Amino acid sequence: MTCGVIPGKSSKRKKAEKDETVSTKPKYVRVNALKKTVEEAIEAFTDEGWHLIRHSDKNDYNGFIEKVAALKGGEFMVDMHVPSLLIFPPRTHFYNHPAYKNGTVILQDKASCLPVHLLAPPPGSTVLDMCAAPGMKTTQLAAALANQGVVYAVERDTKRVGILKHIVGSSEATCVKVINKDVLDCAKKDFPGAEYILVDPSCSGSGMTERSTEAENKDLARLEKLAGFQILILRSALTRYPDAKRVAYSTCSLHPEENEEVVRQVLETNYNFKLVDAKKLLNSAWNSFGSSDYGEMGEFCLYARPDEDLTNGFFVAIFERLEEGEQNKFLNNRISNFKKHLHAADKRKERRLEGKENKETAKSKRGNKNNKEKSVPEDEPNNVEEIENNHIVEDEQEHGLNDNIEFEESVCEKGAKKKKKKKLTENDVECQETVNGCDEIENTVAEKVDKKNKTGKVSSNNDATNDNITIKKKSNKNKHKNATKLEESTEDNPKNDATLENDNPVGENKTKKKKLKHSTESKDDFSIEATLGDNENTKKVKSKKKKRKSCSEVNELIDISKNDKTLESNDNTSEENKPKKKKHKRFSEVNELIDISKNDKTLESNDNTTEENKPKKKKDNILSEVNELIDTSKDDKTLESNDNTTEENKPKKKKHKRFSEVNELIDISKNDKTLESNDNTSEENKPKKKKHNILSEDNEFIEDLKNDEPLDSTEENKPKKKKHKRFSEVNELIDMSKNDKTVESNDNTTEENKPKKKKHNVLSEDNEFIEDLKNDEPLDSTEKNKPKKNKHKRCSENSESIVDLKNEEPLESYDNVTEENTTKKKKRKDCSEASEMNIIKDSQLKKKKRKHCSEVGESLETSENPDAIEFTQKSKKKKKMTSEKGDLQLDD
Numbered sequence: 001m002t003c004g005v006i007p008g009k010s011s012k013r014k015k016a017e018k019d020e021t022v023s024t025k026p027k028y029v030r031v032n033a034l035k036k037t038v039e040e041a042i043e044a045f046t047d048e049g050w051h052l053i054r055h056s057d058k059n060d061y062n063g064f065i066e067k068v069a070a071l072k073g074g075e076f077m078v079d080m081h082v083p084s085l086l087i088f089p090p091r092t093h094f095y096n097h098p099a100y101k102n103g104t105v106i107l108q109d110k111a112s113c114l115p116v117h118l119l120a121p122p123p124g125s126t127v128l129d130m131c132a133a134p135g136m137k138t139t140q141l142a143a144a145l146a147n148q149g150v151v152y153a154v155e156r157d158t159k160r161v162g163i164l165k166h167i168v169g170s171s172e173a174t175c176v177k178v179i180n181k182d183v184l185d186c187a188k189k190d191f192p193g194a195e196y197i198l199v200d201p202s203c204s205g206s207g208m209t210e211r212s213t214e215a216e217n218k219d220l221a222r223l224e225k226l227a228g229f230q231i232l233i234l235r236s237a238l239t240r241y242p243d244a245k246r247v248a249y250s251t252c253s254l255h256p257e258e259n260e261e262v263v264r265q266v267l268e269t270n271y272n273f274k275l276v277d278a279k280k281l282l283n284s285a286w287n288s289f290g291s292s293d294y295g296e297m298g299e300f301c302l303y304a305r306p307d308e309d310l311t312n313g314f315f316v317a318i319f320e321r322l323e324e325g326e327q328n329k330f331l332n333n334r335i336s337n338f339k340k341h342l343h344a345a346d347k348r349k350e351r352r353l354e355g356k357e358n359k360e361t362a363k364s365k366r367g368n369k370n371n372k373e374k375s376v377p378e379d380e381p382n383n384v385e386e387i388e389n390n391h392i393v394e395d396e397q398e399h400g401l402n403d404n405i406e407f408e409e410s411v412c413e414k415g416a417k418k419k420k421k422k423k424l425t426e427n428d429v430e431c432q433e434t435v436n437g438c439d440e441i442e443n444t445v446a447e448k449v450d451k452k453n454k455t456g457k458v459s460s461n462n463d464a465t466n467d468n469i470t471i472k473k474k475s476n477k478n479k480h481k482n483a484t485k486l487e488e489s490t491e492d493n494p495k496n497d498a499t500l501e502n503d504n505p506v507g508e509n510k511t512k513k514k515k516l517k518h519s520t521e522s523k524d525d526f527s528i529e530a531t532l533g534d535n536e537n538t539k540k541v542k543s544k545k546k547k548r549k550s551c552s553e554v555n556e557l558i559d560i561s562k563n564d565k566t567l568e569s570n571d572n573t574s575e576e577n578k579p580k581k582k583k584h585k586r587f588s589e590v591n592e593l594i595d596i597s598k599n600d601k602t603l604e605s606n607d608n609t610t611e612e613n614k615p616k617k618k619k620d621n622i623l624s625e626v627n628e629l630i631d632t633s634k635d636d637k638t639l640e641s642n643d644n645t646t647e648e649n650k651p652k653k654k655k656h657k658r659f660s661e662v663n664e665l666i667d668i669s670k671n672d673k674t675l676e677s678n679d680n681t682s683e684e685n686k687p688k689k690k691k692h693n694i695l696s697e698d699n700e701f702i703e704d705l706k707n708d709e710p711l712d713s714t715e716e717n718k719p720k721k722k723k724h725k726r727f728s729e730v731n732e733l734i735d736m737s738k739n740d741k742t743v744e745s746n747d748n749t750t751e752e753n754k755p756k757k758k759k760h761n762v763l764s765e766d767n768e769f770i771e772d773l774k775n776d777e778p779l780d781s782t783e784k785n786k787p788k789k790n791k792h793k794r795c796s797e798n799s800e801s802i803v804d805l806k807n808e809e810p811l812e813s814y815d816n817v818t819e820e821n822t823t824k825k826k827k828r829k830d831c832s833e834a835s836e837m838n839i840i841k842d843s844q845l846k847k848k849k850r851k852h853c854s855e856v857g858e859s860l861e862t863s864e865n866p867d868a869i870e871f872t873q874k875s876k877k878k879k880k881m882t883s884e885k886g887d888l889q890l891d892d
């Protein structure tokens with residue numbers, strides 16, 4: 001036997017040996033299968049005079065431990081779990097043994113062998129060792145692969161990379177690729193096809209028997225920092241590598257803070273992996289598992305404990321990618337958190353409804369609400385921030401190295417140097433989670449949309465190829481008379497494409513009186529399509545003499561900056577009618593923001609509602625706006641959609657004007673992914689006795705998810721002999737700067753009912769509000785009810801010309817279409833105006849038009865300025881003239 005104490009040892013080695021002299025822990029030697037089989041090694045040791053103690057019962061772990069504990073000098077055993085592991089009595093030294101010197105055996109504690117043993121990558125597979133140095137497990141991985149396949153061995157510390165390379169070289173692990181990098185700075189392409197991942201990060205090392213006192217003296221602050229990093233790196237392993245089948249997380253710590261707690265925090269937010277019961281993997285031949293404080297989750301984790309297992313203290317958790325139909329049953333807390341958000345949304349809605357009863361306090365309530373919503377919810381975990389703040393890395397000395405390699409424990413200074421980089425990397429990790437969360441939301445919403453489509457209540461037109469945003473509005477008769485529902489589904493848009501569709505099927509409005517449809521398409525693969533009907537937006541008109549008029553405007557501006565994406569949408573509309581004896585009130589907005597960001601989820605919604613017009617005997621109901629924001633982070637995609645519809649009932653000789661505005665600003669900077677959708681709908685009913693209903697719902701889709709009910713719609717248009725008017729409009733302006741592309745589209749439609757003579761006009765217009773503003777008049781699109789024998793034709797559609805213009809000029813497009821019916825008996829007059837896209841172009845030809853556009857801009861800018869009213873009044877006088885001008889321009 002050649003084992004023994006080596007002369008001329010360093011002080012460090014002397015210390016290690018001194019420790020061993022008091023250790024009762026056996027000495028473990030892993031046979032390097034790349035050089036020798038276990039049988040060959042056993043034979044060699046036997047030849048040296050060592051006596052093999054056998055343990056044949058593979059299920060008798062306690063009997064095995066007894067035998068190990070009873071090993072005497074000159075005896076050795078084969079481990080019952082790790083077949084390549086040989087066990088020698090305590091205080092056996094191999095420093096001078098030829099097998100150790102030539103790399104045939106590697107001194108590695110049994111506990112340290114368990115992670116790779118449980119990870120069990122088969123030969124030929126691709127393995128990622130995220131924290132490789134000094135390389136004990138790396139070489140074990142290479143042996144498991146039989147050098148067939150590849151092991152990416154990543155080590156951040158340059159000094160330790162040298163040791164890693166030495167050990168890898170001496171063990172003839174030819175399949176290992178050593179990479180001196182921070183693994184968190186690496187991308188999946190750096191380790192193509194990584195199937196098995198070992199996460200063996202720096203830890204407190206409390207499991208090292210020689211440091212057993214540390215286990216009793218917890219440095220909680222240090223543990224917190226370490227746990228932050230451990231969570232980060234484990235989460236990275238579970239989210240960043242799509243081909244990963246199995247992941248092993250291990251530490252040589254006995255602190256739950258670095259073990260079960262890390263597993264819990266990562267697992268609760270992971271949709272793709274499950275925790276494997278380690279006991280099963282070891283055929284129940286093991287005794288030490290995680291804390292029952294963590295329930296089954298803890299029990300699935302494995303501990304190696306010095307006292308019970310005669311090893312170093314160690315922790316191992318094995319994760320496996322979910323099969324189809326499988327679920328991560330430890331995801332519960334995340335769902336719980338989501339439910340809390342839903343509950344919070346309910347409360348906001350209640351507050352909003354309450355606030356509407358008191359108009360005077362509505363604004364202040366809104367302000368408070370916005371503030372609240374912008375604050376981080378209490379139930380949001382703080383891990384990410386903790387990780388960011390505490391991203392320090394402490395190198396941990398691998399226990400096996402105490403025996404044969406001299407290296408110092410060092411604190412990696414690169415951690416501090418790369419702090420900025422790491423912060424970005426964390427964002428990447430978080431971003432992955434957002435995708436998951438939003439995918440789920442999107443999928444659920446998509447299901448709702450499917451249901452609606454199946455019922456035939458929703459039709460959709462989609463000009464986009466694969467990617468789209470769909471917004472559908474329906475009224476909800478179950479909850480509120482004047483409720484409007486919004487559905488929104490989003491899908492990733494790899495080319496910054498977006499399609500917005502607003503579909504309000506005309507439904508059974510009996511006579512198919514109204515249809516508004518327009519579509520715009522931009523050059524930069526951005527298309528917006530809106531189909532507006534009146535079936536889904538409910539209206540009640542109880543007075544025969546009432547006319548309904550609606551007008552709405554939307555103006556949006558979205559700015560998505562390249563490295564710091566911010567979405568802004570501003571919508572300002574101003575318009576006022578001052579009928580003789582009517583009173584008019586302005587209506588404002590509710591802005592909501594829901595931010596679910598901490599665990600990679602962000603959801604924002606803005607909702608604007610308020611305001612009522614109460615003419616003497618008339619009542620206005622302005623109903624609802626829904627604004628939703630979904631942030632999907634995948635591949636830096638940003639989608640935004642805005643949809644606004646408004647409606648008004650007009651009393652007979654009264655004039656009514658309605659104004660709505662939406663202003664949104666959403667800044668989602670993390671990882672450059674933002675999706676925003678705004679949807680605003682309004683509706684007004686004017687019952688006889690001044691009843692007033694305002695309903696607004698935001699995040700309706702969340703509501704539906706919560707109630708697990710299909711979105712429903714109501715329709716309450718039942719005026720006996722009433723005339724119905726409907727109006728809707730969509731205006732979108734989207735600026736995408738990422739690819740230096742700006743797309744702007746404005747779309748507006750209006751409608752009017754002209755009751756007395758049952759005339760009906762269907763009008764579809766783009767940017768009607770612009771046109772109307774230009775004319776200093778309320779937006780209108782008229783629609784008249786036709787008498788039975790009257791025929792109705794559609795007159796103007798500019799969508800084609802609009803599309804053409806857009807295709808020519810990517811930056812801006814203004815589309816205007818107008819149509820009017822002015823005669824009592826089946827005469828129709830149609831006006832349509834085509835748009836102008838580049839303000840600079842055709843200055844001469846569009847001189848008048850440009851002037852109008854300028855006025856529009858002014859009016860928008862001064863929407864909160866009293867002067868705007870004056871402007872409006874002045875411009876009203878020019879209405880007819882302007883309209884004529886428009887005709888002339890079109891003719892030109």
Ligand SMILES: C[S@@+](CC[C@H](N)C(=O)[O-])C[C@H]1O[C@@H](n2cnc3c(N)ncnc32)[C@H](O)[C@@H]1O
Pocket residue numbers: 130131132133134135136137138154155156157160181182183184200201202203393394395396397398412
């Ligand atoms: C516990 S040791 C790994 C022991 C190794 N698995 C073995 O069996 O020999 C942790 C190692 O991870 C390295 N490390 C820590 N953070 C890292 C990071 N972000 N990227 C790469 N390596 C890292 C440390 O420098 C240290 O060498």
